[in-house]
Amino acid sequence: LRLIYEQRARTRFELAQETGLSRSAATLRVDALLRTGLLVEDGATATAGRRATNFSFNMGAGCILAADIGVNRTKTTVTDLAGRPLAVLEDEIDIARGPSEVLGRVKARFREHIADTGFAPDDVWGIGIAAPGPVEFATGKPIEPPTMPGWDDFDIRGWFRSAYACPVIVDQDTNVMALGEQRASWRDADPFLLVRIDYGIGAGIVTGGTIYRGAQGAAGDIGHLRLRGYKEMPCRCGNVGCVEAAAGGWALIRDLNAEGFSLSSTEDLIRLLSSGNVEAARHLRSAGRVLGEAVAAAVNILNPSVVAIGGPLAHIQADLLAGIRETLYQRSLPLATRHLHVVTASRDETIQVAGMAMLVADHVTSARGLDERLAKRTEPTLRNTAVPGALE
């Protein structure tokens, strides 16, 4: 199955060659996999006068469910096993309502998704949940997330385990946004750095085709660097002088409210900026210079080949990017910047939930993921022909 998934073998003959199985044993195995629906016939090739049936992995044999939990709204999707979305739904819900209520809504949406696409709960191969705060990747638990009151140490995986007997992956939203963006637009960029400017500031790193997470999943935290070149302000993390406290959405809201505005959310801020307000534009330009310092620090340490600036505040004004570039090229050594591209990320608001599904797809179709999935199945035909280790 793995050989066919990786397109290293397409026919019974190629399978026999690659595995060292006899032709007839390979045929038995293919027949068993065809019965499970994991393989499908996919045309034929004529080689040396003989016709051989081609097989391919059936990306529709199961589905993946993913959610992107935002501060004010949550998106959910159902995708095929390649991570290609079949549907996306969006709900307005405040993350401060806590995990039971927010995840309850997600669970209801997941039920709708699988009903709408004709899948059964058993067809769900994996679930992915993206959260807007630090997540300990090994346990899937948010750790003291500043934007997620009531979520600290909550067992998100356990919450879904009662309804679905499949792997549940929890990751920080900036990580999966970086993965989605890199796969969609910058497949050759390695390393790829995505910087996200929203209510807070974060970054995701993709290298070797996968997310760089560090030891606990905390990598890419550029929002709490303490750099020069801007006014030092108290941060919501408890420190002073963090990048976010000068350039995050919440900091811009704080500063504009001090000047007489009454903004209460990133949406309010975006509306004000989009209306062409001069004060707001001045604050965003100055945020761009602060971000330039932060991106320069990340470039010095990571030496990425592409830096994409994303998030809702990245698409309003062209000189945000100009400000970032100006500071960056001034602050980093030539070797790190001579071939560096600094670009604006795509405007696609479903890139996070799509990236989350791709991460789950990578996991469930890995050699280990396929093994685990096959081990769970109870079809006697497959059991009878299985040879230990040989399906890997």
Place this chain on the structure above:
Amino acid sequence: LRLIYEQRARTRFELAQETGLSRSAATLRVDALLRTGLLVEDGATATAGRRATNFSFNMGAGCILAADIGVNRTKTTVTDLAGRPLAVLEDEIDIARGPSEVLGRVKARFREHIADTGFAPDDVWGIGIAAPGPVEFATGKPIEPPTMPGWDDFDIRGWFRSAYACPVIVDQDTNVMALGEQRASWRDADPFLLVRIDYGIGAGIVTGGTIYRGAQGAAGDIGHLRLRGYKEMPCRCGNVGCVEAAAGGWALIRDLNAEGFSLSSTEDLIRLLSSGNVEAARHLRSAGRVLGEAVAAAVNILNPSVVAIGGPLAHIQADLLAGIRETLYQRSLPLATRHLHVVTASRDETIQVAGMAMLVADHVTSARGLDERLAKRTEPTLRNTAVPGALE
């Protein structure tokens, strides 16, 4: 050969199983490899009453040459194919004498090394050169290296190609120091960050068992971050406010000389510090606090599991490490520091040249490296039994 190198197969029977070759074909291939000297017999196992000869990869079938070019001295080594040093030599030579003279000395030492160990030039599988400045990894050329006058864009690989027909790898010294240190003392640490305090300040990152280099090989440049928490001074890179300009060896020398000392090298500085001078100790403590800010920034971005502080200035005074820890735990988010170890690196001065040899060993014994090496050999016995792709 690869299967045996990776210890996935030890006997003819296991080889036949893993490759899908017949027992007799496997025997032919083993005999051919035995004749080349790449395999050696290594005892026997008795399984189910039958004795089977074990084979192992012959780490002595060739050698690796490596040099660590320092600002004032250069170390060279000859190792086996596992990167284990057979001998190390040291030369006092100023890097400012330029590439021809310094590399000429290295070449002469390499000749001595292989003569002393009984190898022929053809037995050299790979060469590694570590340099104390930014190196573009793809081309092996130093790029505007501040500590290496006359070396900018010099073709180090080409220089060795006339004498040795083997791969030549050039890397920055902090990278191979990180690799050597991680392999020697912190094999389970991932990611591993090594910070080096010397005349300049740099860092090397090891993740997934190998060096994280970034797009051009410039990753880990923490010396030119511009952080808060110290006096902003002009840096040798042309910017102001770099970490190195406040806490590097050259900056300490500058500050102490301004107070009436007349130091001219890191060695002078180390002598002064070791003598217990109070002024010098005060400067080193303040350097520790600056380094703490730099390590905190790197921890926020990389989330390593171990940070080792190395280089000649790391071993003089215990409160350097205390100063780093204090700032670090204050500046980084709990998720990134809750399991973080901050330690002093080993005092082993050959760790860089050993790390350089390990990097070359990884390359020449990789699947591709072994293929390239075998393709070069002309033994007809091996050629006749080779099946395309099957030796991989």
